[in-house]
Amino acid sequence: QVQLVESGGGLVQPGESLRVSCAASGRSFRTSAMGWFRQAPGKQREFVAAISMESGRTKYADLVTGRFTISRDSAKNMLFLHMNSLKPEDTAVYFCVAGREYSSVIEIKVGAVVHWGQGTQVTVSS
Secondary structure (H helix, E strand, C coil), rough: HHHHEEEECCEEEECCEEEEEEEEEECCCCCEEEEEEECCCCCCEEEEEEEECCCEEEEEECCCCCEEEEEEEEECCEEEEEECCCCHHEEEEEEEECCCCCCHHHHHHHHCHHHHHHHEEEECCC
C-alpha cells in the first residue's frame, strides 16, 4: 500500500522559513516525479513545485519561484519543500504527491497525480 506522509508544518511569522517533509513508501519512486500542492481555505488546490526523483529536474509555480526550493533524497524516498520569505498568503494545507512510474514534472504540474498524502498545515501569521 502506497503511503505519502507529510510532516513539519506549523505556525510561523511572515518572513520566516519552514521546511516540510514527505516520507514515501509502498513502491519504488525512483523513476517517478513527485511534488507539492497546497489548498488554502475556500480555494482550489494549486500546484506548488515538482521534482524528478531520478534526474532532479524541478518545476515551480510562479508564485513561489525564488522563495521555495524542492529537493529529494531518492535513496530514502524522501521529499522536501524548503520555504523562505513566507507570506500570509502561503497559508494552506500542503500535500505531497507522486506520479506514475516514469512520470515527468510537467505531469505533476498539470495534476496527473496518482498518490496524495494527507496534508500538513502551514500557517503564516503575526
